[in-house]
Amino acid sequence: MKIPFKRHSVLPGFGLTMGFTLFYLSVVVLLPLTTLFLRSSTLGWRRFWAVVTTPNVVASYKLTFGASLVAALVNAAFGLVVAWVLVRYRFPGRRLFDALVDLPFALPTAVAGITLTTLYAPSGWIGSRLAAHGINVVFTPAGVTLALTFIGLPFVVRTLQPVIESLDLEVEEAAASLGAGRLKTFARVILPTLLPAWITGFALAFARALGEYGSVVFIAGNLPMKTEISALLIMTKLEAFDYAGATALAVVMLVSSFVLLLGINRLESWTARAGA
């Protein structure tokens, strides 16, 4: 059998594996996602717009984007320090902490959610200390940000680590021998090299936070107009059997995630070009 569209290869199995890949991808991912857009189009533009711009929905966008942005920024700052320390320094427990960085990937989000809520509740280990200073985190936007910071923690660290490992020490030595101070070397020589990966890690953490549900709903308390995230509003509409409303909101969230993902891809190809 001749498949004109691929380059000739002596290896067998292209038809089988490619066929199965496309079939499985279509059935599991592409067709289901298409139904989302089909269903929302039956709503009509006017109703669609009305659903996605009601005040509590707009409030949820602000909270979701705001909290995700703050959480990703916090992770960008501390993630750089953590990645740097884990790669460059040797200290007892380094391997343990390195392995622990992936905990937010491995720990189910519902477990993270109830645990953070218990820790930061006024009776919890951390919450009681904060309460002594008049600070309350649970059932506030700060709590939402906290949960999103937890689940976004590994992204910046894990994208930066390989890049820091591959840094050429000789370049730093050259900068130092030319009289640059350590801070200047870092800012002018090291940071520019890390920048693409740093931004990618930030964007990945941000994208993950936008759609997050499980870890947030417990600590958010879901007060209308105050601590309702967009994913929760979809859930609420579903429970009220308002499928059209849920679908419209889902389309808005999905499109914003895709735009972000596209940006990340652009960034990665830019990184690859810069590295070549």
Place this chain on the structure above:
Amino acid sequence: MTRRERGPSAANQGEPLAVRVGLILVALAYLLLFLMMPLLAVFTEALRKGWAAYVHAVSEPMAWSALKLTLITAGVAVPLNLVFGVAAAWAVAKFDFPGKNVLVSLIDLPFAVSPVISGLVFILIFGRTGYLGPWMQAHGFKVVFALPGLVLATVFVTFPFVARELIPVMQAAGREEEEAARVLGASGFTIFRRVTLPSVKWGMLFGVILCNARAMGEFGAVSVVSGHIRGKTNTLPLHVEILYGEYNYQAAFAAASLLAFLALVTLVAKSLVEWRSGRRQEGAS
């Protein structure tokens, strides 16, 4: 491709000691606050009322049926996505065809979809007012609010894991060895089993570990399609949510501790695989 071996002395040059210690303390404080404390809290809360209460909470029938359902769901979803991952990696890594980048991006797509939306799409297809719902109902199939729905939602959210790990590993391994085996007359399956598999097995295992962790822990997507029928469509994470909602905190954390234990096993397995595959590369070069 040789990576320079960095001893502690070479790695530590640069920053003054005070800065180094300061940075280490900041990093450790951050990891302690965000990772260590929650992990400890799960087990502390689970054992708050002592061992007897803990054992009672994890051995009650509802917890057992939730655990069983979680194992069944992951037991179907992970092998499916493993087969897909191997097929996709073979097609992408061993052949050249137009649109390869698009295909790889499409495979990653489920990562960009909120868990709630992942569940929602299956309600739109198989739900009572869905495209296939009425037909399914007429023929006695139940997908949404039943096991097939849980499996579908789990397959969706864990879809990219194995493929994503395998594609770069298979690409890095190249095609020459497989082509040589082919020229020597080996069949496709033999080539895969004897030539490809040995060089990608750690990457594959890595993907399976990550896929399994997500499959067992998925909450949002499963929550949408489950309908929360106790003892029937409640996976372990959903069981945790229900107990917590009933203010039965100790039991909720007891069930959560099983999932946290699973997360720890995942982290250990992941580190072991990383360590083994790292050693393998060193030995090979």
